[in-house]
Amino acid sequence: MYRRGARVAGVVVGLSLVCGVALAHGGSLRNATQQELAVPTWLFLSTGGAVVGASFLLASFVTDRAFVAAVHEWRRAIPVPRRALAWAGRVVGVGGFALVLGTGFVGPTDELRNAAVMVVWVGWWAGFVMATYLVGNAWPAVDPFRTLSRPVEWARARLSGHTAGVSTERGAWASAALLLALVWVEIVSPLAEEPRLLAAAAVGYLAVAVAGVAVVGHGAWFERVDPLARLFRMYGAVAPIQRTDDGIRLRLPATRLSERVVTTRGGVAFVVAVLWGTTYDGLVGTPAWASFARELVSLGVPAPVLYPAALAGGFVVFHRVYWWAARKACETAPTYDDPETLAVRFAPSLLAIAAGYHLAHYLVYFLSLSPSLVGAVLAPLDPPVARTLVLPSWVSGVGVAAVLLGHLLAIWVAHGTAYDQFPGRLQAIRSQYPLTAAMVFYTMTSLWIIGQPSVTPPFL
Structure with missing residues (x-):
């Protein structure tokens, strides 16, 4: 025990020496973690594109079908008490939800000292999401909305005697639309700065979940419609720890993405929405967007139209680019498969890109605000003065590496999927x-977005 404590203390002291600790003087959470990239923009842009192209050539002409199959099929069983962990997850989830509501409504108004703001944005949206694609998906057990809405399902089953449902396709499209709506609300509303509003939003999301369960049933809502459940399920497919019907298994990262994680056009739309949502979150914090937005408003475009229009327009662009690739793949292969078949099969590879960009976008954010998170959770009603870690400039390079690693994994997943989909080697490569x-x-x-300095989005 003494040795373990000494190690922990050494890590804390070492991190403090390397990073430094600074008082946080208000401002938004975005500004509290502002850090510019220490690499020239032209260098990492050109290098990034070249790395992705070179990795495709390497995967295509150096590996063979047997090697790819051996990598994707490797797995090891992990003995864990699933039932005990599930109950522990429910307790943690409901307890965390109660903490968010309690401190959100009656805690400090300073966002950097409020446990609700710190838990939701730093602990959950940054840290927990990163753990989901780096380790495994624990959200089905932790999800407080899933736990708290179960009584509605029991009452509904007793009163009606049956449970309604929703088709997989419609549920996926609804998930994509709801996810984009959540991204828009996050950007345009002060949820990260007003704890009372954040707590009210949490109650509102619970009300939506309850209504959804009442209409389509508990299983249908959380398996097909709920955007958070689907988001964590998609990110969890990137992780090395996977839950199966017969237990928990360890696999190589992202190898599950070569399986049929997505099955419908709506599922493709959701994957693109995940990718675009994180990109959009970073885009609106760049100086280029600020200048562009001010120029449009000066030309007479209403300011409230800017953000939803950019969100929808960017999604359409990302969606069309992907479907263009699916249609062209039918020509370059060539194959009798239609574009929809190829779009559905290759869509999961984009999740590795989304995970890499999320890590790049939130790693510095999470590390910088972790002292404030710990202080707010340990003393939720009377937290200490908010502090942030001042990270060295080289940490920005980790974001670049995360983006490139995500794209390299995506190339590998697409390579494995192609070998599984097409019988011929040349056909799979083309x-x-x-x-x-x-x-x-x-x-x-x-x-490009990662390389831009962070600014406050205008007109919000």
Whole structure:
């Protein structure tokens, strides 16, 4: 025990020496973690695109079908008490939800000292999401909305005697629309700065979940419609720890994405929404967007129209680029499969890109605000003075590495999927030409956003 404590203390002291600790003087959470990239923009943009293209060539001409199959099929069983962990997850989830409501309504108004703000945005949206694609998906057990809405399902089953449902396709499209709506609310509303509003939003989301369960049933809502449940399920497919029907298994990261994680056009739309949602969150905090938005408003465009229009327009662009790649793949392969078949099969590879960009977008955010998170949770009603870690400039390079690693994993997943989908080696390789071009487009966009200094979005 002494040695373990000494190690922990050493890590804390070492991190403090390397990073430093600074008082946080108000402002938004975005500004509290502002850090510019220490790499020239032209260098990492050109390098990033070249790395993705080179990785495609390497995967295509160096590996063979047997090697790819061996990598994707490797797995090891992990003995864990699933039932005990599930109950522990429910307790943690409901307890965390109670903490968010209690401190949100009656806690400090300073967002950097309020446990609700710190838990939701730093602990959950940054830290827990990162743990989901880096380790495994624990959200089905932790999800407080799933736990608290179960009585509604029991009452509904007793009163009606049956449970309604919703089709997989419609549920996926609804999830995509709801996810984009959540991203828009996050951007345009002061949820990260007003704890009372954040607590009210949590209650509102619970009300939506209860209404959804009452209409379509508990299983249908959380398996097909609820955007958070689907988001964590998609991110969890990237992780090395996977839950199966016969237990928990360890796999190589992202290898499950070569399976049929997505099955419908609506599922494709949701994956693109995940990718675009994180990109949009970063885009609106760049100086380029601020200048563009001010120019449009000066030309007479109403300010309230800017953000929803950009959200919808960007999603359409990302969605069309991907479907263009699917249609072109039918020509370059060539194959009798239609574009929808290829779009559904290759869509999961985009989740590796989304995970890499999320890590790049939120790693510095999470590390910088972790002292404030710990202080607010340990003393929720009387937290200490908010502090942030001042990170060294080289940490910004981790974001670039995360984006590139996500795209490299996506290339590998697409390569494995192509071998599984097409019988011929050359056909499998040629099918990836358009998808690789689309991935280069996504890479350059993500890296450009990461390379920009963070500013407060205008007109909000």
